[in-house]
Amino acid sequence: MNGMEISTILQLTELKSFDDNWNLTKKVTSIVDSSEGRKIIIHILDIWNNVNDDAKQIWLDIIERAGFYPYYIDKVSSNNQYALSLQSQIRTAFFKSDYLHNVYFHEQQKEIEQALSLGSNIAVSAPTSFGKSLLIEEVVARKKFNNILIIQPTLALIDETRQKMSYYSDYYNIVVNTRQEAKDKNIFILTAERVLEFLDLPNIDFFVIDEFYKISTRRNDDRIDALNVALIRIMSLDPQAMFLTPTVDSLSKKFREKYQIRFFNTDYALVNTNLIEIRNRNGNPYSGKSKKMQLFKLLNRLNEPSIVYVKSPNEAYKLANEYLDWLEENSTTNNSLDIFEWIDSNISPDWQLKRLLQNGIGAHNGALPRHIVTSEIDLFNSGNLNVLFATVSLIEGVNTVAKNMIVYSHNKGTNPIDFFDFANIRGRAGRMGQYFTGNVYIFNDELGVEEFVIDVPYIDQHEISDEILINIPDDDVLDTVRKEKLTSGLDYDLQDIIKRNLISVSGQKNLYYFIEDKYEQLNFLRWRNVPNYEQLWQTLYLGYRFLGSNDRQGFAQNKAVTALKLINTSLPQVILEQKQYYQDKGKQDPINKAIDYILKFQRNEANFKIPKLLAVIDSIQKYVFEKKGISDFGDYTYFSSILENDKIDERFQFLIDYGVPTSAINKISKIIPANISGEWNIINYLKVNFHAIKPVLISYEISLVLKVIN
Incomplete structure (x- = not known):
């Protein structure tokens, strides 16, 4: 056992012999603080029920030595035979959170928690399974700070964080x-x-800032x-700050020095990752139809939840539908999910996603309505879906993990993924306390390790956009000549507008010069x-011409037509009209083409x-007309608001962010009196009067509203 390779040890399915356990514990004791030692310990936890009972107390001592206190406490508390020594009790108490109920930090979480207690600014680079989000909750639970700001990159992560933080809403x-x-x-x-x-x-x-690498x-x-x-x-x-990122090699030295940041960079993980290359008999990656067939066979063989990265x-959608067709029998496993009634009424009974969900298959798409994205993830996590075909929007935008991660594509859109992308995808396999070992199946060549140092553009200023540069305080600007050129000829009010708009500085300047020169001919802006x-189309045309990358009038006209349809018509009707358009053009599967187009248009x-x-054009046209002494200028805020929020009354728009479908919000808004406003007043009204509101909602809507009010 002592001479056995670690890769062989990690393949063991049982360890019944006490002597084998004894020999392995001696080996692990000497490397307990290394990544190899931790991998062996995690594997022992994975096969715990098949480990010699007499050796388990020895393994528990090693688990504690490794600092795996969450696992250690779980095992000790589940069996009365494991008694804690006085020294163990003292050490364990040290790793217990003083603010989170029955939560124990692992060794490196505790080190960071202590740094936070000292008021340090910190940055943490660690694997997905490290438990970085627990550090946020620890800070919140202390109730030390009056105002805490958490920046998340996606609305899905905002909603997930909101649900965790709602425990502290008192x-x-x-x-x-x-x-x-x-x-x-x-x-x-x-x-x-x-x-x-x-x-x-x-x-x-x-x-x-979570997912700090995006900077x-x-x-x-x-x-x-x-x-x-x-x-x-x-x-x-000057707040205390914490920056969290998946594993990177380093972080801008200038950034760390400016804000006196302690950088914790670790490979400390609480799950193992088992990499499995899918290869043909010659040892080469599959391609074409044979690659697809191997994927389908693999999915059919696996019994645990699996995410397929595409x-x-x-x-x-293409692979999910082809996989369903490939299965000899469509074993309909989800006949009566609440979401189907909502899909039938609000999208179409013929939507391909419904057929997939009925058969335990999901296809994640960032363009779906937020509540559907959340519901699909919930169905996957609860076991109603066994397979989830997913893009980078799931990997980077939602905290979902699975027993198996299948890397089918080596691209992200049209660009190849790099090692950091691969590491991020790989990190979704396994889950602390649930899947000790995650399997990663790779259909392409494994990427070589690349160094990734997070630069911070506004600090380092090696590669920096005009939009960031114009917002940097003058004293911190390195290339003063370039900034002076950006602001030359602009008064302070216009500079402030351009800064706030945070879109092409040169485009905004050209748009300003155009409107100022021709304002008498631009009544359509008012x-x-x-x-x-x-x-609308003429206003959008100016935007696309100066601020976008498309100066075709037809492009703006198409956008205007669809936008106004969404304002003036119900979503199912807009989808049906788009379906008819595709049908008249002789397109295949017009209903699903229409659904995909309209939902993508609506979301993006x-x-x-x-x-x-519109907000950018609005700010500049107002500035020009006011400067010319014309008070009858345009105001696009109302239209932008109803377009952005699916025509929902401003009082109830927060419910969209809480994952409530607009169909339910429209019904609720007709019942709640006009004098009830403010988030908590509305939620309280829903709680007190839910018996009166419930009859107008369908089951799916009821479940999502209950999640909010409970």
Whole structure:
């Protein structure tokens, strides 16, 4: 046993012999603080029921020595035969949280918790299974800070964090969007964009950025500018800060020095990862149809929850449907899920996602309505779905893990994934306390290790966009000549508008010069409330021409048509009209093409891009017309708000962020009196009067509303 390779040890399914246990414990004792030692210990925990009973007390001592206190306490408390010595009791008490009920830190969590207690700014780079989110909850549970800000990259992660933090809602006001009011003590859970939109944000005492790697120029993330500018704004308030990221090699030295950040970089993991390459008889990766067949055979063989990583939503749906067709019999496992009634009424009975869900298969798509994304994840976590085909929007945007992670594609959209992407995908396999070992099946060549150092553009300023540069305080700017060129000829009010808009500086300047030069001919800009088609497409055309990358009038006209349909017509009707359009064009499967197009438009264009574009044009046209002494300028805020929030009354828009379908919100809004406003007043009204509201809701809507009010 002593001479056995670690890879062989990790394949053991039992360890019944006491002598074999004794020899292995001696080996592990000498390497207990190494990654290899921890892997063996985790494997022993994985096969615990098949380990010699007399050897378990020895293993428990080693588990404690490794600092695996969550596992140690779980095993000790589940069996009265394991008695803690006085020394063990003292050590265990040290690792117990003083604020979280029955929670024990592992060794390295405790080290970070102590640094937080000393008031240090910290950055943590660690594997997915490290338990970084527990550190956030520890800080919140202490109730030491008046205002805590947690920046999350996606709305799904915001909702997940909100649900965890709701336990503390008796002490803190939980704020997840800019329409909610701040109180004396708040936890703000926001995207970087929403931080910048929050004009009356109070002084922040404790600041967290989760998924901090997204701030780096290396990631080419769409929201890098907003994250950098939010960092500038909040760190100027001098809060205590914590930056969390999956495993990276290092973090900008200048950034660490500027804010006196302690950097904890560790490979300490509480689950093992078993890499399995899927290869043909020649040892090469499969391709084409044979690759697909191997995937289907693998999925059919696996009995545990499995996530299949694919490059795009189209590939997710295509593979999911082909896998269902490949199965000899469609074993309908989910005949009566509540979500089906909602799909039939609000999307279409013929939606391909319904057929997949009925057969225990999911296809995750970031363009789906938020509540469907959440419900699909819940169905997967509860075992109603055994397979989930997923894109990077799930891997980076939702905290979901599985026993098996299958890396089918080596692309992220049209670009190849790099080692960091691969490590992030790989990290979703396994779950602390549930799947001690996660399996990662690789269909392509395994990527070589690459160094990843997180640069912070606003600090390092090696590669920096105009949009970040213009927001950096003058004293911190390295290339002063470049910044002066950006602001030359602009008065302070216009500079402030351009800074806040956080979109192409040169595009905004050109748009300003165009409107100022031709303002007398641009009456179509002076609309308010809901525009007509002519006003909207011409306004959008200016936006796409100067701020986007498309100067075709037809492009703006198509966007305007669909946006106005969503405002003036019900979603099922818009889908049916789009289906008819595809049918007339002779397209195959017109209903699912229509659903995909409309839902994608609604989530990406109507809920985000068009309101953002209109806000920029709105700010500049107002500035020009006011400067010219014309008070009859446009105001796009109402239209942008109803487009962004699916026509929901402003009083109830927070319920969208809480995962309630707009269909339910529309029904609720007709019952709640007009004089009831404010998040907690509305939630309280729902609680007290739910017996009167429940009859108008379908089962799926009831379950999601109950999640909010409970």
